[in-house]
Amino acid sequence: MIDVDRLKAQIDCRDLIKRDLGKPKYHNATYSSFKCPLHHEEKGFSLVVYADHWHCFGKCNRGGNAIDWLQTYHQLSFRDACQNLASGNLPQVQQSSPKAKTKRQALSKPPDEDWQKAARDVAYLAMNTLWGKEGKAAWRYLQEERGLTEKTIVEAGLGYIPGHYREWKDLLGLKVPCGISLPWMTHHTIWGIKVRRSAGQQRYQQVSGGNIKGSLYLADEIQPGLPILLTEGEFDALIARQVGSGLISAAALGSAANTCIDPRWFPKFISAPSILICMDDDQAGQRAAKQLSKLSLAATGIQVPQGKDINEFYKRAGLHAVRRWLKERASIPT
Numbered sequence: 001m002i003d004v005d006r007l008k009a010q011i012d013c014r015d016l017i018k019r020d021l022g023k024p025k026y027h028n029a030t031y032s033s034f035k036c037p038l039h040h041e042e043k044g045f046s047l048v049v050y051a052d053h054w055h056c057f058g059k060c061n062r063g064g065n066a067i068d069w070l071q072t073y074h075q076l077s078f079r080d081a082c083q084n085l086a087s088g089n090l091p092q093v094q095q096s097s098p099k100a101k102t103k104r105q106a107l108s109k110p111p112d113e114d115w116q117k118a119a120r121d122v123a124y125l126a127m128n129t130l131w132g133k134e135g136k137a138a139w140r141y142l143q144e145e146r147g148l149t150e151k152t153i154v155e156a157g158l159g160y161i162p163g164h165y166r167e168w169k170d171l172l173g174l175k176v177p178c179g180i181s182l183p184w185m186t187h188h189t190i191w192g193i194k195v196r197r198s199a200g201q202q203r204y205q206q207v208s209g210g211n212i213k214g215s216l217y218l219a220d221e222i223q224p225g226l227p228i229l230l231t232e233g234e235f236d237a238l239i240a241r242q243v244g245s246g247l248i249s250a251a252a253l254g255s256a257a258n259t260c261i262d263p264r265w266f267p268k269f270i271s272a273p274s275i276l277i278c279m280d281d282d283q284a285g286q287r288a289a290k291q292l293s294k295l296s297l298a299a300t301g302i303q304v305p306q307g308k309d310i311n312e313f314y315k316r317a318g319l320h321a322v323r324r325w326l327k328e329r330a331s332i333p334t
Helices: 004-010 013-021 066-073 078-087 098-105 113-130 133-145 150-155 234-243 263-269 283-292 310-317 319-329
Strands: 032-034 047-049 054-056 159-161 168-171 174-177 179-186 189-196 204-206 228-231 249-252 275-278 299-301
Touching (some): 004 066, 004 078, 013 032, 013 047, 066 078, 113 133, 113 159, 113 168, 113 179, 113 189, 133 150, 133 179, 150 234, 228 234, 234 310, 234 319, 275 283
Parallel strands (some): 228 249, 275 299
Antiparallel strands (some): 032 047, 047 054, 168 174, 179 189, 189 204
């Protein structure tokens, strides 16, 4: 297995990026500066590169280490970036058209500020409803059926949009399905709101205009140095976070179809000693786990001992059994 910390310490980012971008505009013993290709900079030289990291002080505000550069500029997976750096087999500088380069380098972006403002207001409205008289049944479902504590429900910002499960409401200019709302937040950005309906074939719907596929649920909860547990569903990640505090960092994809994790989230995985992939125990989940195992040499597919997912395992076996299982999977001594 590649020692990622040692690998990063061996690479001089100035040499690596100079290889891709050519001679820097300015350079001294400490740093070099370039026009930033990540936002196609025309005026100025905002990309500043030091020995151990790089950062754009211009429009895109991206940055990272040598591994991040290969992932961002050459669109490599985390695993391939590490392997290429370790072997010295660096990708060839791409000489494609500006249009093709834009497509290759594009990172996911959250919805615009107007949508985010409306979505935040919808999320707060749903939270207030969940805590009130209309939300009693939904609150009971979250605690009794899903096993979530009040602390978890509040910290996750879960809410409730009352109405028939087939109904959609017009709220603040957004089309909003009725049911239990799960906002996808990172830092101060809201990427989307998923809603779990009480019935129907497609239980999960989304508030119109979101970009959940570009996000990662509970990304802010990932703590450097802890194993990461990737789950399929949000409720699984919430239970894992609730039960596995101090053992693992939990995050969710939201769907077995969302296996192409956007490069903007790769830095979250760099310091993790292991990445545990726990998809639902069905055909779609197995395919997703196989695909996600290519994310990193540290990635391993795992399955719960009982039930199809962590939430069902928790309901059947209880808190202590799930915590013991997480401890074993994370290779933390008992």
